[in-house]
Amino acid sequence: MILTPEEWEAVRLTLSVAARAVGFGLPLAVLAAWVLTRCRFPGRVLLNAFVHLPIVLPPVVTGWLLLIVFGVRGPIGALLQGWFGIRLVFTTAGAALACGVMTFPIMIRSVRLSLEAVDPGLEQAARTLGAGWLDRLFTITLPLASPGILVGGIVAYATCLGEFGAVITFAANIPGQTQTLPLAIYAALQVPGGEATAAKLSLVSLTLALIGLLLSEWIGRRLNRMLGR
16 A cells, blocks of 8 residues: 555645535535525525535536636636636636535535524524524524535535546646546556555555544534533
8 A cells, every 4th residue: 555656746736626625515515505594585596406416416517617617717716817827727726616516505405404403592592682594593503504515515525525527628638737536546547557546545545544534423422512512
């Protein structure tokens, strides 16, 4: 199980891309979950369906849609390129964006379940005592929903480690820039005699995913026990 520098780079890049995807995506997932759980407005059902699309769409289709929207000639990609000099397609940031979009529904579902489990009576009691909605959000709602938020982030991180279709479609397979572990395994299988390399990297991927799942289970139980659940 000795990895070459190139293979270690793929492992490092995978961990970095997953961290960036969850770091930027989790706050947005918390906000979206709160809106979907606490607010009633026209188009709520449509918004709920839209944010869950990556679950049911083939990952390649999601990557293609990202390419259309965030490509150098896409409506958002051209704006980022022209105004800020930012290019997402075929970059590490693009790989993180693809992973973030694919795992966004996972984070939302976990956070929503925790928000729905929060006793509304506690929020109502705080409201009668004069607490504003922002105060209630940060002192009652989010602390009580913290198990789902943390578990959702960890599971999303573990899921990012195995994302393939959207990443290779939107960010390509560039060693040192966008070649994460799944893409490195795919590249190894395209070379004669690369089965041993693919096996090594698959074992690393399996180990990382297992650690992530066990960690999410442990943290979820620990936080629920602290909250008296």
